Amino acid sequence: MPLVLGSDHGDQDSFELDTCRPLSEYLHPPRKTTPSCIVLLVNHHRFHLKPGTILLLPTFHGMDSKNPYTHMKEFEEVCGTCMEQTVNEDVVRLKLFPFSLKDKANMWLNTFAPRSIGTWREMQTTFLKKYFPANRTANLQRQMMNFSCKPNENFAQAWERFKDLLNACPHHAFEQWRVVSFFHDALSPNLKMIVSTMCNGEFFDKLPDEAFHFFDTLAENTRNWEVQLNESDDLNARLAALTRKIETLEIKKAQTVNEIEIRCAVCETSNHKTKDCPTLLAFKEVLYGQTGNTYSHNNEGMQYSNQNQGRNFHSGGHHTNFNSYHPNLLHHPNFSVRNDSTAQLPFPS
Structure with missing residues (x-):
């Protein structure tokens, strides 16, 4: 063990401990607590x-x-x-x-x-x-100086936005009269008229602090007005919606009536009336035997007389005129095969 000159016994012991420490203790030193930056009383x-x-x-x-x-x-x-x-x-x-x-x-x-x-x-x-930082302050100051009202923005909303800027930067360093001037110059002509009317045209006679508190009072009052106006607008909107519903029902009813009135009894479509049906003539020819048949009744039963061909036959017989076939009746709805046994032919008008 080398001797250390000029040192006492305690220093010698400390030196011996330092020289005997392994590498792991150097790589993982003991934790030291850093004192706080705050000094308490x-x-x-x-x-x-x-x-x-x-x-x-x-x-x-x-x-x-x-x-x-x-x-x-x-x-x-x-x-x-x-x-x-x-x-x-x-x-x-x-x-x-x-x-x-x-x-x-x-x-x-x-x-x-x-x-x-x-x-x-x-x-x-x-x-x-x-x-x-300073750049954040400068940005908020520019927003105050260049403040402007948004389209369709009322007085209370504009004043609330402007006060949010003031609260975001309390150290803006603007005098009170300049703050009031920034906001008043940003108002639209209609809002300026409201301000002038509510103070009897004496707004510029007020002190800066009085004008600032006047804006607070006016914003609260106009907010109450708008609540009443919104309630009235809501009632008017409901009445208008009810009126539109009634008009829609009337239009649907009129369309239904017109559809019933113009529905064709021959082809069962709603594009035209029965008298204007293009298949009406062919429908009448088939209905009346296509040759002007006449109906006669006697005690023995019903007898059909064909005036054009002179052929007489009793009920129970069958007669077919092959020369009177009409091609337009091939797809006629009233002559199609259906399961409805109770269907009846409508009487032509």
Whole structure:
């Protein structure tokens, strides 16, 4: 064992332990806990964390789709329910804030030097600087300056969209009179007329804060008007739908009546009336024997007399005139073979 000059016995023991460590201990060093970047006040141990408090906290994952201002506001609201008289509010917020950060946001918080953040204001500034950069602020400022109403958008909807922009960027740095001017200039002529009418033409005589609160009141009132108008429109729409249904039924009824009226009794189609049937003449020829037969009755029975050919025969005989065959009657519906034994020939009109 080599001797180490200028060292005491303790240093010699430490050196011996280091030289006797195997490679596995160098490759797998023991875990070391990194101190938190948050410095809590002396009385932080007085805060008792309730079991369900962490579940109530909003979560922030570091995504661009989530507004950091919205997260901070929701977080402070939850912390307000956990306040105790013996504990400072900064202690509560600083102790709970790491539990609200997930994924990328939590990794970002662990990159800070230990004990580098000591107040809630420092934490807010650092958090917003990271997740609300200058380009995002400039984009929202441009949207406020270039705000415009959408087609068929009412006053309440336009004012709600504009206030969403203001809430998304509370540090827009615009004075109140400019904010009011941005929105008023974006209104359509009809909406500007409503604004002027509701304040008796004295809108520009109001102070900026008064004008801003006037927009809030007007939006609430117009929203109530639109509810009443929507109810009236709904009733009118139902009446119009009922009227259309009645008209449709009347049209169907008229079509059914017309179809019955123009239905042909010879060929049983609805394309024409019976008197206009193209097969009516041939139908009459077959019905009357095609030669103008006359019917005579006596006590012995029925006798048929053919005036053209002079042939007489009694009932029970059979007569066929082969020279009177008509080709148009080959596919006539009334002369087809059917199973309906009760079918009767309609009498021609």
